[in-house]
Amino acid sequence: MSSMREGTHTVIRREDYAPPAYLIDTVDLTFDLDPAKTRVLNRMRVRRNPEAPVQPLRLDGEELNLARVLVNGAGTSFKMDGGQLVLESLPDGADPFELEIFSTCAPAKNTQLMGLYVSQGTFFTQCEAEGFRRITYFLDRPDVMATYTVTLRADKRQYPVLLSNGNLVESGDLEAGRHYAKWVDPHRKPCYLFALVAGNLVHREQKIISRSGTEHTLQIYVRRGDLDKTEHAMNALMASIAWDETRFGLPLDLERFMIVATSDFNMGAMENKGLNIFNTKYVLASPATATDTDFANVESVVAHEYFHNWTGNRVTCRDWFQLSLKEGLTVFRDQEFSMDMAGSPSARAVKRIEDVRVLRTAQFPEDAGPMAHPVRPDQYVEINNFYTVTVYEKGAEVVRMMQTLVGREGFARGLKRYFERHDGQAVTCDDFAQAMADANPDSELARLLAEFKRWYSQAGTPRVHASGQHDAATRTYTLTLSQSCPPTPGQPVKEPFVIPVTMGLLGADGRELPLQLEGEAQHAGTHRTLVLTQPSQRFTFVGIEQPPVPSLLRGFSAPVILEQDDSDANLLTLLAHDSDPFNRWEAAQRLTLRRALAAVRAPGPVQADVLDTACLDALRSVLRHPELDAAFKELVLTLPSETYIAEQLDEVEPQRIHAVREAMRSQLAHALHEDWVWAYEQHKDTGAYRPDPVNAGRRALAGLALYMLCLAARDNGNPVWPGKTYQRFKDAGNMTDRFQALQALVGSGHALAQEALQRFHAQFQHDDLVLDKWFALQAGQPDRGGHVLPLVKQLMQHPDFHLRNPNRARSVISTYCHSNPGAFHRSDAAGYVFWSERVIEIDAFNPQVAARLARALDRWKKLAEPYRSAAREAIARVAAHEPLSNDVREVVTRALA
Ligand code: PHE
Ligand code: ZN
Numbered sequence: 001m002s003s004m005r006e007g008t009h010t011v012i013r014r015e016d017y018a019p020p021a022y023l024i025d026t027v028d029l030t031f032d033l034d035p036a037k038t039r040v041l042n043r044m045r046v047r048r049n050p051e052a053p054v055q056p057l058r059l060d061g062e063e064l065n066l067a068r069v070l071v072n073g074a075g076t077s078f079k080m081d082g083g084q085l086v087l088e089s090l091p092d093g094a095d096p097f098e099l100e101i102f103s104t105c106a107p108a109k110n111t112q113l114m115g116l117y118v119s120q121g122t123f124f125t126q127c128e129a130e131g132f133r134r135i136t137y138f139l140d141r142p143d144v145m146a147t148y149t150v151t152l153r154a155d156k157r158q159y160p161v162l163l164s165n166g167n168l169v170e171s172g173d174l175e176a177g178r179h180y181a182k183w184v185d186p187h188r189k190p191c192y193l194f195a196l197v198a199g200n201l202v203h204r205e206q207k208i209i210s211r212s213g214t215e216h217t218l219q220i221y222v223r224r225g226d227l228d229k230t231e232h233a234m235n236a237l238m239a240s241i242a243w244d245e246t247r248f249g250l251p252l253d254l255e256r257f258m259i260v261a262t263s264d265f266n267m268g269a270m271e272n273k274g275l276n277i278f279n280t281k282y283v284l285a286s287p288a289t290a291t292d293t294d295f296a297n298v299e300s301v302v303a304h305e306y307f308h309n310w311t312g313n314r315v316t317c318r319d320w321f322q323l324s325l326k327e328g329l330t331v332f333r334d335q336e337f338s339m340d341m342a343g344s345p346s347a348r349a350v351k352r353i354e355d356v357r358v359l360r361t362a363q364f365p366e367d368a369g370p371m372a373h374p375v376r377p378d379q380y381v382e383i384n385n386f387y388t389v390t391v392y393e394k395g396a397e398v399v400r401m402m403q404t405l406v407g408r409e410g411f412a413r414g415l416k417r418y419f420e421r422h423d424g425q426a427v428t429c430d431d432f433a434q435a436m437a438d439a440n441p442d443s444e445l446a447r448l449l450a451e452f453k454r455w456y457s458q459a460g461t462p463r464v465h466a467s468g469q470h471d472a473a474t475r476t477y478t479l480t481l482s483q484s485c486p487p488t489p490g491q492p493v494k495e496p497f498v499i500p501v502t503m504g505l506l507g508a509d510g511r512e513l514p515l516q517l518e519g520e521a522q523h524a525g526t527h528r529t530l531v532l533t534q535p536s537q538r539f540t541f542v543g544i545e546q547p548p549v550p551s552l553l554r555g556f557s558a559p560v561i562l563e564q565d566d567s568d569a570n571l572l573t574l575l576a577h578d579s580d581p582f583n584r585w586e587a588a589q590r591l592t593l594r595r596a597l598a599a600v601r602a603p604g605p606v607q608a609d610v611l612d613t614a615c616l617d618a619l620r621s622v623l624r625h626p627e628l629d630a631a632f633k634e635l636v637l638t639l640p641s642e643t644y645i646a647e648q649l650d651e652v653e654p655q656r657i658h659a660v661r662e663a664m665r666s667q668l669a670h671a672l673h674e675d676w677v678w679a680y681e682q683h684k685d686t687g688a689y690r691p692d693p694v695n696a697g698r699r700a701l702a703g704l705a706l707y708m709l710c711l712a713a714r715d716n717g718n719p720v721w722p723g724k725t726y727q728r729f730k731d732a733g734n735m736t737d738r739f740q741a742l743q744a745l746v747g748s749g750h751a752l753a754q755e756a757l758q759r760f761h762a763q764f765q766h767d768d769l770v771l772d773k774w775f776a777l778q779a780g781q782p783d784r785g786g787h788v789l790p791l792v793k794q795l796m797q798h799p800d801f802h803l804r805n806p807n808r809a810r811s812v813i814s815t816y817c818h819s820n821p822g823a824f825h826r827s828d829a830a831g832y833v834f835w836s837e838r839v840i841e842i843d844a845f846n847p848q849v850a851a852r853l854a855r856a857l858d859r860w861k862k863l864a865e866p867y868r869s870a871a872r873e874a875i876a877r878v879a880a881h882e883p884l885s886n887d888v889r890e891v892v893t894r895a896l897a
Helices: 231-248 292-308 320-342 345-368 389-422 429-439 568-577 581-601 613-624 630-636 642-647 654-671 673-683 693-716 720-731 735-747 752-764 768-779 788-796 806-819 830-843 847-857 867-880 886-896
Strands: 022-032 038-048 057-059 065-071 079-081 084-087 097-105 115-119 122-126 145-155 161-164 167-173 178-190 196-199 202-209 215-222 256-262 275-279 463-471 476-484 499-506 528-532 536-542 549-552 561-564
Touching: 065 084, 122 256, 122 275, 145 161, 145 196, 161 178, 196 275, 202 231, 215 231, 231 256, 231 292, 231 320, 231 389, 256 292, 275 292, 292 320, 292 693, 320 345, 320 389, 320 429, 345 389, 345 581, 345 630, 345 642, 345 693, 389 429, 389 499, 389 528, 463 549, 476 499, 476 528, 499 568, 549 561, 549 568, 568 581, 568 613, 581 613, 581 630, 581 642, 581 654, 613 630, 613 654, 613 673, 630 693, 642 654, 654 673, 654 693, 673 693, 693 720, 693 735, 720 735, 720 752, 735 752, 735 768, 752 768, 768 788, 768 806, 788 806, 788 830, 806 830, 806 847, 830 847, 830 867, 830 886, 847 867, 847 886, 867 886
Parallel strands: 022 145, 215 256, 256 275, 463 561
Antiparallel strands: 022 038, 038 097, 057 084, 065 097, 079 084, 115 122, 122 196, 145 178, 161 196, 167 178, 202 215, 463 476, 476 536, 499 528, 499 549
């Protein structure tokens, strides 16, 4: 089986790191591009690493046909060992020698989309993490950095555009209708940042002058016909460049910065030096085809990849265990960028809430399941399995906590120190934390650095328990915070974490109280950060007349589960008054979550009245609030997800959770009917389309209102709102309004949904990204009597369904298995059987996509019977299949352990 790695699942350990035996200073690559057989000539200047013991040179290679190996121009002996090319008789001494390797590969047959592949007639590469070895034999590890010269040769008519990293230094015609282009990248880089693109593409170009007065050329390459969808990405790129200069003093170091879009891509995008390659999903956006969410995603992914130019490319990772060094930091940077772009405090909070939602619904379950790993993992079988929400999003939270501990300016200082020390190097997470601490010697971070770094080494989500005691006689309030962290695979016992708890105290009337700790000379304002370092700690506030309402973990100041059994009255006070918008939202979540959990746990059939009047009234007053932003209201009025509810329970009955949440939605729809009508009418018109947070927020709220109105209509048979929704669907001036209307019809199961879906398909059948939405909407719809699985199978037979295209496969299969628990967890086990068949089927040609799908049953041990046994059986079926990629094997083996 060609897609299966040679050799078996060896465990790679962080503690086994050893510097490379050889260093490669320069690489000169010549490609004769041909889809069936591409010839690659690789000429390297190599020398022994003076810091490593003398040993043979072992070059990584995968699915290559080796033709010739020359050392200083002469043939040499070599052997093959587990896919590696081993050279034993190399020149002695420290002098560099020239190593020339000639090999071929077959891009058209590359279905894994790693290395060199063809997508819709265009050549692309993907080298992170270990794809370069599928292009040529090399020391495929990030601590080997070289300067690259790349010559591309190809048929001129089919591949008029030839791109690689750096600057174009030469180009011209060759015989037989071929042409060539020569690129030189002046920056040393690890091979995972290498890229080439060859095809028939068009581009948008923008010249900019940076602060220092240098001119740069920005280009976005897409397929003919997509050019009008690149304006937003270009604006995002320019905004990112300006932001990094202003906020962190980091300029663009390239004459030419290129983005290329491809519709076949395993991930979101890739930060290859000067030549970013993007999934079309995160480049293309036009008001007619992209939703507000798409626009926001394009902005943040463009920013993310651009920010990697410093955090990742100028300073890179020593080894792949350090992945969060670049990813956690860069996610933090793109989150901050999006917040700064959003503007108002409320819009910033909305972004923060969205990020925390991702953390809680994806990372917390990961941290509590079989794949739990520290932000800096200790071992892996397949590194591709560790591009996770833990490394990315929890890693970003760790960086955010550092900023909280040293302050915004201190953080910028720390980043500056990091680049002063490590520019051009391949380093570790420890190096980053050290630079931060050294630049802020008087900070809590510096004082507690060793303890703080447990965030990198210990997996699992810490729990913080909070309880308060008011003493009227001494006018004090004592807050006791204690922490614990459940065991995770390989880590039975945890040391305490350093947990910044940003907080405030409110009076019963909602006013913020001054915060003065015992022993302090004066109060420190009404908002401060306590640092929890011990298993349990007490903080005594003085001058507190009445029992206060604590507002803890403001802005979600640490990635922990806060356990606080305060009264509904307190939560209602926070919802009505907290100056911290995050905690205001959180109060509503906790109120509704509490009720959802009670209804799930209650015996007997699910009752219709899960929410009580007080709760409904509170939600209504948020919806009707004269000052709150629409975007914020939409978040408050959105109930906790089924996944989040499930995470709170020891034993999960997915159907019951689904039923409870549906009951709550239906209750909200009916009890607030008049308010939804009002909200829709107030927010439905946003004028000429602009994707900014204010307008997007208005559309989001109008969309939710419409959904609620259709839900209510389903129960009372009133055709008015579905009719209006269908009309809005037809007349919509932008994709957000149109898609929301479609969602409302499909989600409420209205008869008009079929007609709308057909119409939508007819209108957008030539736009892949819109079709992905069309597929995903159907696969993700609420289940009614088990109708979704047959529909999913039917969708896979649709002429527009292409299993080998990752976006399309995910739109149907991952949406169903990962994002539709009510439909996936069937008591007849058919969802799990479907899952196991698709994992095996996809693994045969794309292990990365298969391994991500394989994660859908991570939490099977929590399931109630009969789900639990059925899930175990399905996982075991996958595990027993031969052959299986290392990627999928690692996931299912850990799941069964
Ligand atoms: N490094 C990319 C990013 O986060 C993600 C990626 C990883 C893309 C591996 C492709 C392959 O920006
Ligand atoms: Zn990244």
